Amino acid sequence: MPEFEPKIVAFCCRYCAYTAADLAGSMRLQYSPNIRVVEMPCSGTIEHGVLLNTFEKGVDGVYIAGCNLGDCHFLKGNVRAIKRVAAVKKILDEIGLGGDRLEFFHVPASEGTKFAKVANEMTERIRQLGPSPLNKSAAGNAQKEGGQTA
Amino acid sequence: MIVAQQKPIKDIAQMINDCKKVLFVGCAGCVTVCLAGGEKETAVLASAMRIKRILENNPLEAITYTCTRQCDPEYIASLDNQVKDVDAIVSLACGVGVQYLAERFKDKWVVPALDTKFIGGSTVHGVWEEKCGLCGECILHRTGGICPIIRCSKSILNGPCGGSQYGKCEVNKDIDCAWQLIYDRMKALGKLDKLMEIQPPKDWSKSRDGGPRKAIREDVMIDE
Numbered sequence: 001m002p003e004f005e006p007k008i009v010a011f012c013c014r015y016c017a018y019t020a021a022d023l024a025g026s027m028r029l030q031y032s033p034n035i036r037v038v039e040m041p042c043s044g045t046i047e048h049g050v051l052l053n054t055f056e057k058g059v060d061g062v063y064i065a066g067c068n069l070g071d072c073h074f075l076k077g078n079v080r081a082i083k084r085v086a087a088v089k090k091i092l093d094e095i096g097l098g099g100d101r102l103e104f105f106h107v108p109a110s111e112g113t114k115f116a117k118v119a120n121e122m123t124e125r126i127r128q129l130g131p132s133p134l135n136k137s138a139a140g141n142a143q144k145e146g147g148q149t150a
Numbered sequence: 151m152i153v154a155q156q157k158p159i160k161d162i163a164q165m166i167n168d169c170k171k172v173l174f175v176g177c178a179g180c181v182t183v184c185l186a187g188g189e190k191e192t193a194v195l196a197s198a199m200r201i202k203r204i205l206e207n208n209p210l211e212a213i214t215y216t217c218t219r220q221c222d223p224e225y226i227a228s229l230d231n232q233v234k235d236v237d238a239i240v241s242l243a244c245g246v247g248v249q250y251l252a253e254r255f256k257d258k259w260v261v262p263a264l265d266t267k268f269i270g271g272s273t274v275h276g277v278w279e280e281k282c283g284l285c286g287e288c289i290l291h292r293t294g295g296i297c298p299i300i301r302c303s304k305s306i307l308n309g310p311c312g313g314s315q316y317g318k319c320e321v322n323k324d325i326d327c328a329w330q331l332i333y334d335r336m337k338a339l340g341k342l343d344k345l346m347e348i349q350p351p352k353d354w355s356k357s358r359d360g361g362p363r364k365a366i367r368e369d370v371m372i373d374e
């Protein structure tokens with residue numbers, strides 16, 4: 001049986017993590033092809049419902065990547081995102097899916113290496129946790145579906 | 151506004167455990183403002199329930215609808231078509247909304263997703279405080295706009311009591327003594343003399359005493 005390839009959605013703030021993804025590409029860094037990046041105007045625009053719906057669609061893991069504390073382009077968007085992630089983690093624990101499948105990371109625009117590290121770290125974590133019970137194609141096939149390699 | 155809070159997910163899940171299709175009904179009134187039962191909270195609860203039930207191998211079809219208000223018959227009439235094939239209705243309104251749904255949809259299992267707490271308002275984003283005890287005969291004009299019925303732990307009419315210490319209530323040092331607030335405000339307004347008038351015992355017949363209350367405006371009633 002092929003090794004489980006998690007499907008992970010990364011909601012990335014355009015002012016930091018999304019720019020860091022570009023940088024990782026320019027630096028020719030290799031990182032996990034399992035992540036799907038969604039550009040956000042600010043990590044603080046993430047909502048509880050969007051996170052739960054993403055899991056309902058069958059992804060194995062989700063993370064939000066925002067600026068370092070004090071660096072948010074909109075002052076406190078990242079602080080709000082962190083609180084919402086904590087609230088949704090609690091819901092995920094309560095309903096049995098497990099809060100570990102969701103995380104928040106600080107990824108500044110200048111740190112392409114951190115972007116790659118976080119992508120790899122989260123992929124490894126979700127690989128350990130195994131496929132989400134909501135993932136209907138459990139032996140997820142990231143490469144074939146266009147997971148990108150920088 | 152009426153302030154409510156969502157019940158624990160496991161308690162709501164328990165109420166609809168044997169249902170296959172459930173309608174989650176939000177309310178765009180007070181519970182939207184106190185972030186307990188608006189459109190967003192309704193979608194989140196329905197989503198959480200669907201996921202929980204898939205994990206339990208007991209899939210749930212959860213649909214959602216948010217009424218302008220659940221405490222007016224005309225606004226819940228729009229649910230008539232949606233409730234037909236559901237096994238239960240989960241209301242994310244205050245206790246009033248739950249009762250309106252239960253009364254209209256007599257053959258449906260209607261359950262509350264919220265605990266209705268009090269009437270009050272927000273102090274900062276995400277924090278709500280009780281401000282009025284619905285006593286039925288407001289006396290705020292005598293108390294500087296600060297309600298002693300609900301904000302004084304003992305509902306004293308001629309306060310403060312002997313437990314008032316450094317502006318705090320003896321019940322809990324995190325609670326401001328309402329009578330200290332009343333005194334300070336009346337003093338600032340130059341109206342301390344008004345506080346010297348002894349308040350007679352309150353007429354509680356205007357309050358909960360004597361069963362549920364009714365308010366009637368004959369002039370706006372529509373003749374059938």
Ligand code: SF4
Pocket residue numbers: 281282283284285286287288289290297298299300
């Ligand atoms: S005096 Fe009565 S009506 Fe007025 S705010 Fe207090 S409890 Fe409410």
Ligand code: SF4
Pocket residue numbers: 301302303304305306309310311312313314315318319320321326327328329330
């Ligand atoms: S300390 Fe103040 S608020 Fe507390 S019971 Fe006495 S008068 Fe009421």
